[in-house]
Amino acid sequence: xxxxxxxxxxxxxxxxxxxxxxxxxxxxxxxxxxxxxxxxxxxxxxxxxxxxxxxxxxxxxxxxxxxxxxxxxxxxxxxxxxxxxxxxxxxxxxxxxxxxxxxxxxxxxxxxxxxxxx
Amino acid sequence: xxxxxxxxxxxxxxxxxxxxxxxxxxxxxxxxxxxxxxxxxxxxxxxxxxxxxxxxxxxxxxxxxxxxxxxxxxxxxxxxxxxxxxxxxxxxxxxxxxxxxxxxxxxxxxxxx
Numbered sequence: 073x074x075x076x077x078x079x080x081x082x083x084x085x086x087x088x089x090x091x092x093x094x095x096x097x098x099x100x101x102x103x104x105x106x107x108x109x110x111x112x113x114x115x116x117x118x119x120x121x122x123x124x125x126x127x128x129x130x131x132x133x134x135x136x137x138x139x140x141x142x143x144x145x146x147x148x149x150x151x152x153x154x155x156x157x158x159x160x161x162x163x164x165x166x167x168x169x170x171x172x173x174x175x176x177x178x179x180x181x182x183x184x185x186x187x188x189x190x
Numbered sequence: 191x192x193x194x195x196x197x198x199x200x201x202x203x204x205x206x207x208x209x210x211x212x213x214x215x216x217x218x219x220x221x222x223x224x225x226x227x228x229x230x231x232x233x234x235x236x237x238x239x240x241x242x243x244x245x246x247x248x249x250x251x252x253x254x255x256x257x258x259x260x261x262x263x264x265x266x267x268x269x270x271x272x273x274x275x276x277x278x279x280x281x282x283x284x285x286x287x288x289x290x291x292x293x294x295x296x297x298x299x300x301x302x303x
């Protein structure tokens with residue numbers, strides 16, 4: 073099956089610094105990637121959708137200047153949390169999807185990145 | 191607007207009991223997809239099933255079974271003879287074609303030995 077990786081799996085950073093999270097589709101070309109955020113004991117909330125080569129579409133309430141998303145290639149998307157603060161501490165999950173077709177539609181999820189801002 | 195409701199926040203059962211996780215959805219689309227995911231303590235989402243709106247056949251996979259009923263907008267998930275390894279948070283999700291996933295709030299299942 074399709075594999076999506078995330079790096080790092082966990083990261084601790086100091087308040088005010090920026091941190092970059094990578095999401096890679098290892099064995100397929102991902103035309104669309106999604107970034108989710110999950111607080112403890114809560115559901116996944118979609119932050120943004122990015123299509124390769126295009127600007128990301130952010131969900132309402134998500135600060136695009138704080139959460140920078142780049143999807144420069146068909147196998148890599150990055151999420152940069154700028155000037156991180158403790159309230160940004162969360163579990164960030166990406167998913168990737170290939171070109172929609174009659175039979176292929178799945179979003180494949182990465183293992184997640186746990187961010188702790190101190 | 192699309193919405194997924196998982197009314198059961200937490201369920202606790204003893205091993206070997208059967209358990210059903212409820213999922214009710216709302217959508218105006220005629221073509222849509224329903225999903226179930228498992229999230230164990232490690233955090234990684236595990237895909238369990240996808241069902242499209244035109245296929246109301248129930249599905250069984252080992253100890254897992256799913257009941258899709260368009261008449262009640264429900265897509266319930268049953269685990270037969272539960273095991274401790276089934277302990278996890280289970281999410282029901284909905285999407286349109288080539289659209290984003292809308293997740294329910296999840297049901298935390300605890301299976302005690």
